[in-house]
Amino acid sequence: MNIGAAQAARPLESIAGFAALLREHGLAVGIPEQQAMVQAALRLPVERCAALAPAWRAIACHDARDWRRWPELFERYWFPQRVRGTARLSGQTRPSRNLQQLVQSLHDSLAAGGAPRSAPADAALQSGALAEEPDATGQPRAQGGASRSEALHDRSLSMWLPQDLALLERLAEQIARRLRRRLTRRWHAATHGRRLDVRRTLRASLRTGGLPVAPAWRAPRRERPRLFILVDVSRSMETHAQLFLRIARAFVAALDARVFVFHTRLAEVTPLLRSDSAAVQEKVNAVTAGFGGGTRIATSVADFHAVHARAQLTRHARVWVLSDGFDADAPEDLAEQLARLRSRGARIAWFHPSERPPASAAMGAVVARGGLVERFHRLNSLADLAAVADHLR
Amino acid sequence: MTDAALRESLHRAGYIADEGLATTLWLAGELRRPLLVEGDAGVGKTSLAAALAQAQRRRLVRLQCHEGLDLAQAAYEWNYGRQLLAIRLHETQPDKVREADLFARDYLLERPLLQAIASDVPCVLLIDEIDRADEAFEAFLLELLADYQITVPELGTLTATHVPQVVLTSNGTRELSDALRRRCLYHYLEYPTLAREIAIVRATLPAAESGLVEQAVTFVQRLRREDLAKAPGIAETLDWVRALHRLEFKAVDDAAALAGTLACLLKTRADRFQLGEDRIRQLIEGRRSVGVAERAPQPT
Numbered sequence: 001m002n003i004g005a006a007q008a009a010r011p012l013e014s015i016a017g018f019a020a021l022l023r024e025h026g027l028a029v030g031i032p033e034q035q036a037m038v039q040a041a042l043r044l045p046v047e048r049c050a051a052l053a054p055a056w057r058a059i060a061c062h063d064a065r066d067w068r069r070w071p072e073l074f075e076r077y078w079f080p081q082r083v084r085g086t087a088r089l090s091g092q093t094r095p096s097r098n099l100q101q102l103v104q105s106l107h108d109s110l111a112a113g114g115a116p117r118s119a120p121a122d123a124a125l126q127s128g129a130l131a132e133e134p135d136a137t138g139q140p141r142a143q144g145g146a147s148r149s150e151a152l153h154d155r156s157l158s159m160w161l162p163q164d165l166a167l168l169e170r171l172a173e174q175i176a177r178r179l180r181r182r183l184t185r186r187w188h189a190a191t192h193g194r195r196l197d198v199r200r201t202l203r204a205s206l207r208t209g210g211l212p213v214a215p216a217w218r219a220p221r222r223e224r225p226r227l228f229i230l231v232d233v234s235r236s237m238e239t240h241a242q243l244f245l246r247i248a249r250a251f252v253a254a255l256d257a258r259v260f261v262f263h264t265r266l267a268e269v270t271p272l273l274r275s276d277s278a279a280v281q282e283k284v285n286a287v288t289a290g291f292g293g294g295t296r297i298a299t300s301v302a303d304f305h306a307v308h309a310r311a312q313l314t315r316h317a318r319v320w321v322l323s324d325g326f327d328a329d330a331p332e333d334l335a336e337q338l339a340r341l342r343s344r345g346a347r348i349a350w351f352h353p354s355e356r357p358p359a360s361a362a363m364g365a366v367v368a369r370g371g372l373v374e375r376f377h378r379l380n381s382l383a384d385l386a387a388v389a390d391h392l393r
Numbered sequence: 394m395t396d397a398a399l400r401e402s403l404h405r406a407g408y409i410a411d412e413g414l415a416t417t418l419w420l421a422g423e424l425r426r427p428l429l430v431e432g433d434a435g436v437g438k439t440s441l442a443a444a445l446a447q448a449q450r451r452r453l454v455r456l457q458c459h460e461g462l463d464l465a466q467a468a469y470e471w472n473y474g475r476q477l478l479a480i481r482l483h484e485t486q487p488d489k490v491r492e493a494d495l496f497a498r499d500y501l502l503e504r505p506l507l508q509a510i511a512s513d514v515p516c517v518l519l520i521d522e523i524d525r526a527d528e529a530f531e532a533f534l535l536e537l538l539a540d541y542q543i544t545v546p547e548l549g550t551l552t553a554t555h556v557p558q559v560v561l562t563s564n565g566t567r568e569l570s571d572a573l574r575r576r577c578l579y580h581y582l583e584y585p586t587l588a589r590e591i592a593i594v595r596a597t598l599p600a601a602e603s604g605l606v607e608q609a610v611t612f613v614q615r616l617r618r619e620d621l622a623k624a625p626g627i628a629e630t631l632d633w634v635r636a637l638h639r640l641e642f643k644a645v646d647d648a649a650a651l652a653g654t655l656a657c658l659l660k661t662r663a664d665r666f667q668l669g670e671d672r673i674r675q676l677i678e679g680r681r682s683v684g685v686a687e688r689a690p691q692p693t
Binding site for chain 1: 396413417420428477565574575579
């Protein structure tokens, strides 16, 4: 018996291995999904096994992110020979995986058992065969290039993988959830509210002959704070700006943040970050192309305050500045401008790519004045963002 | 019915589905699982359910979700007016009516979800724009989607005699719960390919000239690659081709004349502003501009 046939004789293990690969890449594929995958394979005739890919995709994917990741993962597991650029170690043997053989052997085992349609697969599933990882030794094993190591490590930007982007999105959502919600003066309709909605109650009572059988309630509305992100895209920040913009973009999606870029002048780039386009960096470059060299943080902050966000800078606003703090304006100007922001109630956090908080003259003045910047955070990788997540309120 | 047969009957119902979508729909029927369809506005999520109902010769029951949607609007409601009337009618004969009589099926107003469950014949249940409903409503749906039953406290649990084929659509205005997602099969509808979109337009507007349809759809496909706030969907393409046909255009070649018809495709002021006459001409000719220089389109 060759390797392929041996593998096909254990179709459930193949499916379990595939499910394990999907889980490693963030897809929520548990036992119910694996059961459904086996069911789908059993219901498809052997000659239609090509239709298994869309069928399994519908089962294993739960959102658009999973949906986009699927083709690569599917090819990588079932058709590794088609995946370009994969390095193979000499002497490495990989059991061949053949979908047609898998479907065939599932059908064969069904015919041999003479059991009802889903019995063999279900029995195997109940006994936990699919739940186990395919490698009985328990050793972490590379599967089609996917590693079991945590993606959350310090990795340079050029080496970002789709799962890192997914992680960034999750982190942004997590931070967005943690930011303290503000209580507004508006009330909205809610099933378990604490104030009677007289108008709606009376309107509803008309159906019951004027008897308020089903009272309607209202609850106070809580809104997330407004977030403004100011990203320094000057020459000194060239290597970090891309990371900062990606992080800013994640917050645009998660919290509807407004993002501004600056070096000698300030420009809003929120609409550019909102669309899911690969050319974001190009567009941001185009926006800032006419700006001269150097960095004028104080002027930019003044512009931000006076022109762009005047009405929204309340005590519920959070302003995050992503910069190394080297300012070409007079050193005391930055402290002055930040103080004006603070006086409107906005809470300011400063993110710097360096190991220690920026030691420029302008930042020295800011620190000396005290109480302007709530906290300085190091931000040079995703791991840093995960670390500061707890401190952002 | 096999997936190929389903695809064929969807085609006859005027919906051009690709192979993957047909397989997913077929599987949803086989496994009796609801199907969650996501995608940009205008890619044909809602019309998919309508076409499915037509293809399977089933009744379509539609529930349009919105903020504040509650059980009374979605599942069932007691007909209070009729109950009060019954009480008044029998006031003189108190022994003729009992409390239990007032909570019989006669007094129950069936809303879309209960209609689908209680239907005597198989039906397709479309729960449209589920992301607009509240989380509490989503939680209520879990029982319905898992066991195809609705519990009415006064009557007990009503179980479906014929399991309806459920299609949920979402535009992604709110993140849906994992519990709901995991109960459903999932399909993400992309914008159609050029060939598929031409086939869709031809199926819907057979009177339009073939050459005009091809040129118009090619233009729309190029337009979608532009950085627009609201990319035109299939419905917009159909509107536009219909307008061109009505205005007796023979070809998509005159940028100045086309500018007046672009109201069918561009729905925001910013997009309209972005597409000047020069840009329209470039799109018609299939040129892409990069900065000031221009280059020929990339082979696709």
